[in-house]
Amino acid sequence: MAVVKFYYRSKLETSTLKVRFSYIELEENCFVDGDSRIKVDQVYWRNYHRLKYIDSPIYREMKLEVSKKMRALKKFIIEEATKESRYTRNWLESVVKRFYEPKVKRDLFEEKIDTEDLKYWFDQYILDKGDNVSQSTVKKGRSVKKLIIRFEKAIDQSLLVKDIDVKFMLKFVEYCKAKGYAQNSTARDLVFIKTVCNYAKIFDVPVSSSLDLVKIKRERVKNIFLENFELEWIEELDYKDEILEHVKDWLLISCQTGQRVSDFMRFDKSMIRYQKNRTGVTKPLLEFSQIKTKKLMTIPLSSKVMSILDKRDGNFPKQLTPQKYNALIKQICKDAGINTRVEGSIKVKQKDGVWRNEKGIFYKWQLVCSHIGRRSFATNNYGIIPTVFLMNMTGHGSETMFLTYIGKGSNDIALQLSEYFD
Numbered sequence: 001m002a003v004v005k006f007y008y009r010s011k012l013e014t015s016t017l018k019v020r021f022s023y024i025e026l027e028e029n030c031f032v033d034g035d036s037r038i039k040v041d042q043v044y045w046r047n048y049h050r051l052k053y054i055d056s057p058i059y060r061e062m063k064l065e066v067s068k069k070m071r072a073l074k075k076f077i078i079e080e081a082t083k084e085s086r087y088t089r090n091w092l093e094s095v096v097k098r099f100y101e102p103k104v105k106r107d108l109f110e111e112k113i114d115t116e117d118l119k120y121w122f123d124q125y126i127l128d129k130g131d132n133v134s135q136s137t138v139k140k141g142r143s144v145k146k147l148i149i150r151f152e153k154a155i156d157q158s159l160l161v162k163d164i165d166v167k168f169m170l171k172f173v174e175y176c177k178a179k180g181y182a183q184n185s186t187a188r189d190l191v192f193i194k195t196v197c198n199y200a201k202i203f204d205v206p207v208s209s210s211l212d213l214v215k216i217k218r219e220r221v222k223n224i225f226l227e228n229f230e231l232e233w234i235e236e237l238d239y240k241d242e243i244l245e246h247v248k249d250w251l252l253i254s255c256q257t258g259q260r261v262s263d264f265m266r267f268d269k270s271m272i273r274y275q276k277n278r279t280g281v282t283k284p285l286l287e288f289s290q291i292k293t294k295k296l297m298t299i300p301l302s303s304k305v306m307s308i309l310d311k312r313d314g315n316f317p318k319q320l321t322p323q324k325y326n327a328l329i330k331q332i333c334k335d336a337g338i339n340t341r342v343e344g345s346i347k348v349k350q351k352d353g354v355w356r357n358e359k360g361i362f363y364k365w366q367l368v369c370s371h372i373g374r375r376s377f378a379t380n381n382y383g384i385i386p387t388v389f390l391m392n393m394t395g396h397g398s399e400t401m402f403l404t405y406i407g408k409g410s411n412d413i414a415l416q417l418s419e420y421f422d
Contacts, residue, residue, distance in 0.1 A: 002081050004074040006036060008045045014295060015039065017070075021077060021092050034092040037100055038069045041289075041296040057270045058287045058296070073099055101127070116160040118193075119145055121200040128199075136292055144192045151175055161200045164193060165208035173216055182345070182357045187218045222343050223407040224367045225376040226333075231255055233336040246317035247328040249308045253316070254373025255380075256305045258394045261325060261370035262291040267316045269309065272301065290395055299393050326370050333365035340364050379406045 003022040008015065019036035022029065040049075041062070048059040049066065073096070080095045081087065115121075122145040126138055152159055154175055159168070169190065176186040194214055201207045208214075226234070234252060239245040254264050267286065276282050284301040309316060320328075344367040345357040378394055387399060396402040 002078055004077050006038070006070055008040065008042060010042070012042070014041050014293075017045075019073065019077070019092070019096065021081065021087060023081070023087060030087070032087055032089045032092045034089060034096055036070075036073060037096060038066065038073065039294065040066055041294075043296060056273065056287050057268075058289060062289065062296075116162065116200075116205055118159040118161050118164065118196070119148060121161060121196050121205070122148075125196050125199045134292055134294070140192055141196075144189050147176075147189060148193070161197050162206045162208050164197050164214060165210040166213050169214045169216070180357075183216065183219045185357075187216050190214055190216060220407075223375060223379065224342065224344055224364065224372060225379045226255060226338070226368075226372060227376075228380055230333075230336065230338050231376070233338065234332060237332065237336055243318070243320075244328065244332065247320065247325060248332050249311075249317045250320070250325065251329050251332055251373060253305055253308060254370075255376045256302050257286070257299060258374050258377030258390075259297075259299075260290070260292060260374060261322050263288060263297075264373070265319050265322065265325065266291075269314050269316065293395055295395050297395060322370055329370065329372075330365055330368050333368045334363075336365075338363075338365045338368075342367065375406065378402070382406055382408065 005020050005022070006017040007020060009018050010016075017036045017038045017040055018033055020031050020033050022031040024030065044059055044062050044066075048054050048056070049063060054060045054063060076099045077092070077095055080098070084091060122141050126141050129137075148159065151172060155171065157163075172190070173186055176189070177183075194211060197207050197211055231252065234248060237248055239248060250264070253267070254261070257264055266288065271286050271288050272284050273287065274282050274284055284306060285298055286301055287296070287298050289296050340363070341361050342364050343360075344362055345359045346362060346366055348358040374394065378390055381390055387402065391399065391402050394402065394405075396405065
């Protein structure tokens, strides 16, 4: 009798489950292991997956999703096992691969595996990554591929993977600059192009010997954030317009929680649980899964956030689309008098569907966007709350990433360190 089980074997906070296929051969118990491609959070798997009832709505939803994926893969493996008489690790891995790659896609892969066409490998990279790639990465891949197609048309050449070298970089950067793309945007596009080329290299597709040199320096961007006194100005606003009052409160909540708009705009009171801290005081905690990173988050809610919820009987403000929120927070900041002149860039419409960043000196409220709450939280609390705790709130994977995000360099760190010396 064949049995399929799943295990978590990684020390990482988030990883893919291992799948084990157990069977009996010559009256002996045998098994083979492989990667299931089902990505889960370690805390969830260790503490919640086997529970029959889960209080947390986030973990309940996660169990439904993970269990569904496990059942589907388990059924497929059992069905495929009936067609074989000998089971190996290679067999199990091939079964898992067939499960995630429908026949039409597998045939396409087998037919074009030898192609060196750069555009093809954008699609193949996203396809093979499957559930392990975020929607933002899929969107980025499509965007860069379209940019490559426009660039090919401009130079009258169909690019191969091996064409991505220093000469390509110089022409590509010149083209992007002429089209009004920001230097940092071009730098990120080059990183993605190199990622695709390195993926193609795994399949013995030739790449340029100078591929590693394809990179440009990123410009240091002045980070715009709302200072604490500006947040006090916003708090003092009292709107009769219900929508503007909701937007104002969301802005304040974002500056207290440090989350992306894709995450905080989903906040719901069912995500809140209460737990005693080490001093015995009961505190509200919010549990959710980040859209971009899939990381399971548990963050404390400040008294300021709770006072906002108290206005609505414990409920969060009305949810809005990111586009509407982005437009209205500029109005909020303008009404609050946040009108100092600062250096920055704003999107300017070139033609229908085409927008470009334009550098200049603008009123600060003009530069406000949905990300300002996350940056304000991290910047205002740096040096006050230990960095490791701030990183836990924002979800940054390393201190280097976090410090770059808030624009802190070695000089800032040295000044902070000087406070510990006489």
